[in-house]
Amino acid sequence: MRPEVRETQAAMEREGYIAEPAIATAVFLARAMRKPLLVEGDAGVGKTEIAKVLARMLDTELIRLQCYEGIDVNTALYEWNYQRQLLRLRIAGTDGREPTEVEQMIFSRDCLLERPLLRAITRRDGPPVLLIDEIDRADDGFEAFLLEVLSDFQVTIPELGPVTASHVPYVVLTSNRTREIGDALRRRCFYLYVEHPPLEKEVRIIRARVPEVVDGLAREIAAVMQAFRGRRLHKAPGVAETLDWTRALMALRLDRLDADAVEETLGCVLKDHHDVRDLTAQGVGELVADARSSGAADA
């Protein structure tokens, strides 16, 4: 392993992110080659967290663009401050000025509202981390627009002219794979697929994020989570659920798992009605017992 990769791994761990070599390598490469990193994986495996950790590691600002269906350039890049423009138009109307003068008045930099993308490339104090979250929710048109921004880091505001990046931000894109990301965008990025963590890693994650947890409990929780993911569920629980659940169990002052406790707190783990119903019907006792014995065996 290259020292830089190991260093990346250690730095991420210091920030509370347990990264296996595959993730550390990807983050290191994206950083070193300054390419956007496209992170895919199931919900709750820690995709967004990668960007947050990267920002903390680099000690820089995290600028987040949350995508949704129908997101457009105005929300992502810039918007005009209409109130201010309207005000100026009024003034201009009463003064009877020249059209070009009016134009300069209302389409000036101080009527411009910066949205995340513009802010990311024009930030004064060094490159920020730009998180473009859930890109799969945006439509193809927006993806094509992003492509332009991410390849040249230059945007054109028709009324003002081109705005060039003062630096290249570190870009992390995440996708839940509700739709396939276009090839063109994928090619501009490095591509990382994050899987659910294996048992040992999950135990370490729990310990890192909920330090007050008892060791035995962490192991049992991780083992039960693995068992859940082994079932065919509509929505497999992610690490986010693991941590929620751990905190819930801590709040209930439990230090061992039993069937009752699991059943009562199942809502922290399974977020789909059918899954909860199926599992409750089958009874969680067996699952917990199995997980406990396997967890103990691994320990």
Place this chain on the structure above:
Amino acid sequence: MTAASWNGRRGLADERRGGKRGRGMTVASWNGRRELADERRGGAAWPMHDRDVVERLARFAGRLRERGVDVCVSDEIDGAAALLLVDPGDRDEVRFALRVALKVRRADWDTFDELFRDFWAAGDDSAGPRGRPDEAPTRPSPPRADRRGPAPPWRWIQAIAPPADEREREAPVGDRPGRSADALLRRKPFDDWNADDLPAMERLLARAARRLKCRPSRRLAPVRAGGRVDLRRSFRRAVGTGGELFSPARRNRAREKPDVALLCDTSGSMDPHTRFLLTFALSLKRVVRRCEVFAFNTSLTRLTPWLTPEKIGPTLERLAAGVPDWSGGTRIGASLDEFVTRYADELVSAKTVVVVLSDGLDADGPAVLAAAMQAIRERARKVIWLNPLLGDPRYRPEARGMKAALPFVEHFVPAHDLESLERLLPLLTAGGRTPSSAGGRRRTAGPPAWQGAMREHEGSRGGPPGA
């Protein structure tokens, strides 16, 4: 040179040109943060970085492409650049780096790992004849040929189908219903298909495409009237009138064409129709925004990467030769289930119309099929089932599989001639559900949806079915 601009570091290109390591290819200059380049300049020898590695990488990428993993030249450049940054002696690190830099999807990891073994091994004995650049790529030996008796023409499986061991895991050879031992790769010429149909079909589809009614998008686009006021364009206009807002500009929700996912049954019972229907699939791919095509019989194969509209004829020949089990038995339920688990997440959304082309003669129990259909129904905008048998007036959907699937089907339509396909086109776009009304369960109540479609069909049918 676009590679440089992707990295946004045009100016640094000269940085590394001097060193002897840069001799083979300019890859080294494309990559390159300043500090890393500096650091390496005085560093130790870099065994991975020579001409041989670049060629080995190119060959590796070529094999990935042969197996259907989408890797292009820019990915190879990224891969080469990434190799410079990682520990060349650490197998996993090289593997992870290449997986990231070549942008290998999760579904392709198995193929990648399998081929990576060769890539890595070639590095170990690169002095041997195998790693020499002038040699044609060697292929791995056919998997498990010894246990299956005579080796199948495995290169076709490799070229077009998922790895053989993957298929085998799902359906052990011995107990696949409805197929003989040599059905695995029976080469089947497309006798019934008439080449004259093709231009006619394309013309028809092109015409129909212009009429496609479309689903309202969430995106807002300029309109002349209606919708909401578009402040941005209004102010733009106001400039021309000296700051007076005479007529506000407006915008409303844009309309977009649907995506289509087409699942073609290529089993024996569908044989007379298959070529015709695949041609239809290829033509359709031209006119809708996005069309994914799958073939299934005892297992599912994604055909989309191999379907290029320019070469319909050759593609069909290739498919006839390449799809495993062409004209073998059918496991519709298992195939659709595989579609749901492997592909539906990414390929089926509220914009997608799923079209199944099959006679519904399923060798499996109906429960699997019903569950898979329900899952598809919940995600998709609409599900259409094309059945060639429906062209026969005496046909009733009595087959167990067909019965199981029907509650989840919105339109059940015949597909035995060009005319019947023509009637299909308006269905692709008309009356899609809004995403909020998604949910297949409610459809199980009330009269089955296909009855209406059948009645329509019976009223308009002219003569006996062509097939």
